Amino acid sequence: MSFGSARDRVITVEVETGGALRDLRIEESALRLGPQELSKRILGLIERATAQASRRLELDDAESLGLGTSPELAEAAEETTPETWRVQ
Template identity: 35%
Template sequence: MSSHMDQMIAEFEKFGARIRQAEARFAGVSDMGERVAQVESVATSPDRNVTVVAGAGGMVTDIRLAPGAMRLGPAELSATIMTALREAVAGAARQQAGIVDEVFGGAFGVNTSEQVRQAQAEAFGTPEDRAASQDETSSSRRRPTPSDDDDFDQDTIYGR
């Protein structure tokens, strides 16, 4: 009977160790939520006329137009805004995927970042290596302030 009891205690200890492992893996979930909430991706058009900022979930949090943007024709301005918007939202999605990978990737053997890059490459015709390099630059950017660049007006398109 002692052998049986020892075996049950050993099984219980294994079970307890698995529970502690699961708790350790999921301990980062609340931190992950906070980090995802802080995601910010900034995309500026090559001519610096349009800057778009996107946050968690791809929510656009700011659109800034330089005075030169007003000299563009409606079709060109619209296309420039849409391109910057797509880049900012895609950058935010890549950042979020990176956070998910840090917390869960190793535990579950998933590579969410790679899946997002592939999906974006297919959707936008963007080479994956370009998306990866955009990810590196956008994650190190901070949200521009009006004093960061003389080209940008003090007001957003919504006014203040």
């Protein structure tokens, strides 16, 4: 399973793939931001961490298939896919 994390100066989040929150750390100074700003920052960091986890999952899947991250290898694998298997 892939994880993602993001932080700013006073908030750190860690999520699982799909955005499930694993960890949230808020420094005391973040409480001075006010409820709207604090929630806005937390949600933004969760969004960034989720995107990171998704990218990692895609890379992990590609590597497990032996494709690595090389576009040439991915294209070569695509060329071996029979036409009857392709989505039209």
